[in-house]
Amino acid sequence: MTAIRAIADKKLLPLLIAVLTALFFFALSQGPAVLNWLAALRQPHTSIDGVIFWQVRLPRELLAVCVGASLGLAGAALQGLLRNPLAGPDLLGVSSCAALGAVLALYFGFAAVTWLALPCGGIAGAMLAVVLLFLVSGRRASVLTLILAGIAVNAVMSSFIALALNFSPNPFALSEMMYWLLGSLANRSMNDVMVSVPFMAVGWLLLLSCGRFLDALTLGEETAQSLGFTAAALRWRIVIGVALCVGAAVAISGNIGFIGLVVPHLLRPWVGYEPRRLLISSALGGAILLLLADIVVQWLSAGGNLKLGVITALIGGPFFLHLIVKQRGLLQ
């Protein structure tokens, strides 16, 4: 086992990148229609193959990669910041707050005024959730306080989403609600990619730049500060980074659960528990997991009724239980 770990130490990133690339192209080839790649690349606008490739499959899989990476990275950063393996953007209520922000932007007309409204609504919601979490639980929150605060935030936000959709002049409110609560990547366009990915990219940069601070936080906040880090400023940078990642991702894909919890936890032993190295590998791992989930969704439901969040919850829920059993000592 130690030998495998030693190899993984050096080869993990190339391995993840290779798997991600392979899965990406595999996912592009999946779908109800058999694609003629040559025709799709030669005639992007005039052939049916071209339209399917450029307007249906590519945006969907690009979003799967970017949203997965954002959620994985945000999870790793939150777990590092709170020094707590049970933290995750969905469990702590950040995702559902972002979803509410996006719902409000969408169904009350702001999104019609400017395309910025949707991602901004999501980001504002996510930001509010993270700040709220800090206020409620304090800086030295116990695991239990955080999780309980997350449950409360989740419950309140889910009801607000339902309430907002009920009051909106929208005949499809119920199915829309399922979309926001469970998440989906179906029927996304290149336009959706353009609207959301730049925000996520800024979030990635902010979070990746905090790696060394997260390493130092292993020894506690005071020691991190004594190692030359300005803890208050860096904490804000992480909060904003998480809000950008989760907010933009949720605004475009709904609330896809468990990626941010499961991925960092699975990869942590393979990077020697180092928070900085966990960041980039969790981004790649999140992208891989969401691509996989999306492929499964497409296999299981030709009609497209199965929501992505169902699959990630089916993987993540039992995993979360397993985690709680393992961490029982910490919770008491």
Added chain:
Amino acid sequence: MSSLRAEQISVTIDQYRLLDAVSVALHSGEIIGLIGPNGAGKTTLLRVLAKLLTPDSGAVALDDISLRQISPERFARRCAYLSQGAPTHWPLRVDKVVALGRLPYLGWRQQLCAEDIGAIETALALAEVAHLRERLVTTLSGGERMRVLLARIFASQPHFILADEPVAALDPYHQLHVMELLREHAHRDTDDRTRGGVLTVLHDLNLAARFCDRIILLAHGRIVCEGDPRAVLTSPMLQQIYGISVRSIEEANEFSVIPWRRTHG
């Protein structure tokens, strides 16, 4: 000679006067024991010196330059801080924990350079934890763990070490070991420019008497007495401040005190 000086430090938190016009000076080549009953303000003073807490009034200066004018990284290279209880939140490998001591030197570099690796190896050897380098820090005993955290501090190559109760919860063997390592840091070099200095909070009067060049006795946020261990750790003084009687021992030119009985309440 290097020095870390605090002048007329006062700290008030929630209307409690934690420190009241306290002045201390730590010079290279000496190890100072900061003692006093619980709640005397020892940790607060240490945090002020470590640039973790800005005092309400008074100034701290490193080599006569105000702490406000020194960047966090620069200060981190000169002064290292060992927090009370010193948590380790993830099961990192020992050598990775020690490598964290190089963070103030890294800047935008991604990889450790030869100088970093040299400093880490020296630190592992100094704290006598080189044989533990591949262990996970969470699997170590309390004594081993404290030595690893000291190695982390040595890896930063600081002039001054500020340690908050480094020997709490250690067995006698490891208490002596940690105190020896700290004293070594202050006494090792003969060159004044590279010689280190240590200020450590202690509860063990015996260790304070045996290992420290100077003792600062703090009570209710004020310095009550300061100087040579024999001059500070006197029976009347300890009775007044701690409410205890002590037995003093003088053996082979070494001085020690043992708490004996409570005298009040």
